[in-house]
Structure formats: structure tokens, C-alpha cells
Amino acid sequence: MTSNKFFRTRSQQPLSPLLPRSWLALLCIVCFLPACALLDGSIAKNEDVALINAQLLEQQQEIIAQHEKLDNIHNAQIHHHTTTISAQAETLRSLTVLLNRSNEPRSCPTIDILNDCPQQSDPASEGRNSTDKQIIGELEFIRLMPPDGAYKARIDTGATTSSLDARDIEKFERDGENWVRFTVPAPEGKDGEIEMEEPVARFARIIQSSAEGDERRPVIKLQFELGETKRMAEFTLSDRSHLNYPVLVGRNILRDLLVVDVSKKHMTRISRDTLAAIEEREE
Template identity: 35%
Template sequence: MDEIVEAKVAPKEEAKSSSESVTKTEEVPLESGKDSGSVPKEEPIESAPVDEKTAEAAEEAEDKKHEEDPMEARQILGWKEWVKVGTKAEQMRAKLDSGARTSSLHAEDVEEFERDGRSWVRFSMRDPEEEDSKAILIKAPVQRIAKVKNTDGTMERRFVVELGFEMGGRHLREEFTLNDRTGMTCPILIGRNALRHLGYVDCSRVDLAPKKIFK
């Protein structure tokens, strides 16, 4: 039987104090991306409707705030880097894309449930392009639900969760939309909300994060 691991989400560049309460996520290794049965099944629930205009206005205000108050450290990163999400997952390839506001990751078997009166989601994460990629079950509270327009023009409803990740020895916490990224360049996409805290992207190079190049 797999043991569930309670993993504290890493704060953005260790910015939060240890006394501040941090919502926990849970991770457990899976076989072939399936639930091992060691995790009790909660009843699915319907999420509260999302005020799209309010969410969009908040994101635009966040963009403006960072334009007026730029970060101090500006590391040079490649357009593709190795990223580790959570504590149990393997390193996976991530595409760094400043054209996307919110980060995204490949999620399978996504299921919503309720815990302590709050909407949570469980999903398995792995690299769909790697046959030997080990799946990790992650459970995290739902931050919001995003409506994304697909390439065919249809709208898709996606859960947004906040997770810790590590890149080149730096630990951050950011929002990720849960998405089927099968067939895409990388199973993880790092958007500009996260890149603000990381630095510039050199679109002609890869794997610069471990080299600690700063401008």
C-alpha cells in the first residue's frame, strides 16, 4: 500500500514566514497513472460559478503592478528547462512561455471532491510522451476555475490549483491550470506570472537555469 505524503507547498522564493499557515497538498506514487485505492474517495461536488470579469480585472491589475515594480533578480533562462513539481514527482520538461499568463501542467484522471467544506481536486501527473514516466497522484484545493478558448474556438473549463515547483535550485509557488498536454512540446508550461519571479527567457537556448546566469 502506498503511503500518502503531506507536502508543504514551497513559497515564492521563501518569501513567507514559517509562522504563516500554508495549505498542504498530498502526493503519492501511482502505477500506470491509476489510483492505488489507498486514498479514500470523497463525493464529487459542483464548484461555485466564477466571475470571469472580476478574475480578468484582477489579472490585469497584477500585470500592471509588476510592470511598475519590476523584480530585482533577473536570471537568464532557456526556453526549455527541467522542472520538478511537488516533492515526489520526477523532473519533467517545461516550456517557458511569456505569451501565456498562467502556468499549465499535464493532468490525468482529474476528479473534483469536497474536503472541509472546500472544493479540492485529485489528479495524476506524468509525462505522457515518456512510456516509463512514473505517475504521481496529487490532491490540492481548487483556487478557481478558468475558461480557456481552444484552437477550434470552443470554451473549456479548467481547474486552477496552486503548487510548489523547483527549477535550477529555485523554489516557487504558482497557479497551474490542469490540462491534457498530450502531444505538446512539454508536459509543463511555465507562464509569465511565474517568469516574473524567475527572469528573462533566451529563446535560442535551453537548460540555462542550473548555470545561474544573471543580467
């Protein structure tokens, strides 16, 4: 009886108020520590993901830029090859017509009126084909005005615009318009260089597969004489000092006027006169 009373008395005594508070503090610490660790890890992961996404976006932009650059180069090469093949096909057709006409038998009235038969001329001997286009060779002399002199020229049916050897190119404005100052080699038979100033007709965008980016070259208009053709034409200014011919004649001069026979050279009067003058000076 006494012992039961003792136990009942002990069980009815209240617990110490310090013990539950210690447990509660310990429990809070144990619970918050993993939560803090998880929060720090989540923040670090979010920063890593954002950094990776930024790097991926930058790489995607670089890849897109490279693809665009390659597409531009590829399209320019395709256009160049297409125009070259078209020009060569046109030249071949013209030469074929000329050959067929030259092989046709000549007809003439009866022998009684033979003296009244008109003499037929050979179009090829006069530097013209059957379509009344003048035939020129792969290499010719062209007269430019200014500077009013003959220059060696290579005929290129694959070039869209003709080109002139120009150095020390300097762009400037005059009366609100674009002008260009440059020097050209002296014409055939003369020494030195000639400084010229001409208004800019336009700027040509040149894409080169061997160089990065593109180049804007000034284009001017000059009067030229090639064979029996005299007119104004556009010339792109570029440094051709590393090439043998200061002038490149492109399709903008050849179109509808001239036919190129790549097996011939110096078929025009200007070329013959210039070569004769060169030979005379050498003698």
C-alpha cells in the same frame, strides 16, 4: 274615362307583402358575404404577420448571440497577442541592456596596484543579467513538489498561467471546499503515473477559437524550483499528452524573476544535473 279609373284602381292596390321580404333577405345575404370574406382574410393576415414577427425576433436573437460570441473570441485573441508582444519587448530590452553592459570597457587602477583590482565577473556566465534576473533558456527542467521530481518544461512568455499535464481529472468536495483528483506522468527517469489530490485555488475560464464555447479548468498551487527560484505558483490542470512537454511555464512564474533567452536551452543547474543523470542511465 274608364281606362283612367282602371289605372288608378291598380296603382292604389297594395303590393304583395312577400316581395319586399324576399328582397330584404337577398340584400342581407349579398351584404354579409363580402364582410365575412374580409373578416376571414383579416384574421389570416394577422396570424401571418404575427408568425413572421416571431421568426424575425428569433433570428435577431440568434444574430445577437453570434455577434457576442465572435466579440469574445476576438477580444481574447487581441489580449493574447498584446501580452505576448509586451513580454517579448521586455525580454528584448533586458537582453539589450545585458549586451551593452558586456561591451563596456573594464576599468582598473594603475599597474602599480593591479593586484588589488577586484576581478569583475561576467553576469551572463553566471546565468544572470545586469538587472539581477536569472537567464533561462526556451527549454528547461523544472522540479515540482509534489511529486518531487524534474519535468521537461517549455517556457512560454505568451501564457498567462503555467500549465501541468493532468489526466483523469475528477472534482470533489472535502470539508466544504473544492478539491481535485488527477494523475500526472512520473518525473524524468521514472515510469508510470502518479495520482495526486490537491485543493482547487480557483477555476480558469479558457476561450478557444478552435472550439465552441469556453472551458473551466481547475487551477492548483504547487511548489516549484526553476534555476535558483523556489516558491509557490499556480498551475492550470489540462491534458497535455499530445504535447512534448508536460509542463508549460508562463508569466506568473517568470514575472520579475527570470529572463528568457530563446536562443538557449537548459541553462539552469537542475537542467544540467537532470541531463547528466539521463546520459548516465543511457550509458
